[in-house]
Amino acid sequence: MALIQAILDGLMIGGVYAVISIGLTLVFGVMGIVNFAQAEFLMLGMFVAYYAWAWLGLDPLLAAPLAFVVVFILGAAMQRLLIRRVLKAPDVAQIFLTVGLLIVLENAALLMFGSGFRSVSTPYQTASLKIGQLFISVPYLLAFVMSVASGLALWLFMRASWFGKAMRATAQDPMAARLMGIDADRMHMLAFGLGVGLTAFGGAVILPYLTASPTVGGQFVVLMFTVVVLGGLGSVAGAVAGGLAVGIIQSVSALAFPIQLQNLVLFVVFIGVLAFRPEGLLGGSK
Template sequence: MNGLQALLDGIMLGGIYGVIATGLSLVFGVLGVVNFAQAEFLMLGMYIAWFLWAWLGIDPLLAAVPTALIVFGVGFVIQRTLIERVLAAPPAAQIFLTVGLMMVLENGALLAFGSSFRSVNVPYQSEGFQLGSIFVGAPYLYAFLAAVLVSAALWLTLSKSWLGRAIRATAQDGMAAILMGVNIKQIYGLAFGLGVGLTALGGAVILPYITVSPTAGGQFVVLMFTVVVLGGLGNVAGALLGGLVVGVVQSLSAMVFPVQLQNLVLFLIFIAVLAFRPQGLLRES
């Protein structure tokens, strides 16, 4: 495998990591809570998309939209009933509420769906595009394009719509937002729903090249946090960039290290960034 190919593979993966992690960053940016259960919503999204494919024959790339809507609703309810109550509590309560949620979701999926691995069958699964010496698998390319599309839509929503402005205002200064007539409790719910919905959408579009099981979320936990911390917790644009960086680092390090050690490089970067630049690589200290 040559360097250019690895770079391209990294970007394809990184785009998806960006979208998945954007949801996490959005939740932290607005609510100030690190959602340790975020990766479980990825798993949830994968299952919903899988069932939409298995029962109704919908392609996961299209199923991503209803999947995101369903998870958005689930997230909204969870925020209003559970997370809302610890927003003013010490970090320990917030951390362990979402950790509890993580345990319930992961093991609830194990109880409901069993431990078997499920995957989808789509016509373009083994297709690809050859460009000189470089090859791109169709599922990877489509997932990446979906990620780009979603990122653009998110950027438009956050910067142009009233809702986006209200979300940003709440993130910057909750009290000022209230004074401007924003119902911030509603915004907290919507932001949480939007955050987990985005992550679930990311789970749906990668379904053509990945299998889903109750532990699918667990594989992404540290990866997601690395992406978010690289970009700066709460920084949505940073998360997209962080995603690309992590994707490229992962695929380039695969050329040097054995597969098992691939994530080790990421974890070490993660700890180093947390220790030396906890505000992320982009922001001024």
């Protein structure tokens, strides 16, 4: 029963890992750039949700769409002004720019919000559901449901809408997309905005059980890269599979090892997967 409980907890956490990592893999899949500042947009999403709760009385889950919109606009502007200029530059220039963006965003947040930790209070914060001998944390369950809903919305957008199809065409062959009348630069801007906006959405839905701080991105950046590399960098389906796998591995490993070794087990599995399947679990799938 403990194993089943651990797997269930891992699925709840893994669903959130998936949605905050989808944005990272989406940006790489469409633009071919690795955004090292991705986790800072999660931090921004948490602060948007926090202030929506503090000033407007909005529940963080209801504020999650607002966090998405605010960070989408910010991300689209950053892509237009900064990221676009290094798309054809050497990889080292892209790395320096996104790492620099990470430092700027974190320090700007420290100046604006201070170094303290901020948390919200919700009626369901400590609630749980009992199903037989299993317990499900309500905040984790709600975050999981919201994450799944946003992932499904992205999937429908990419498969059914003209913009989604245009983004996939741009990811496959930007030159051919341009010849077909698609504005590849606009698709890049849309992809970056969507990517960071989804990560901000994930930051908002986890606020009921985590605290917001300017340095919170450091807690997630390694996990996000682990998720997308495990699943296959550039694969949206792979990010979902990788997020669920990471959540389950973390939760199950806590049964046999101290909590301090939780990520050690994860990285051993991570190295093992890459040794036998360097492209990731679902590498190549969009």
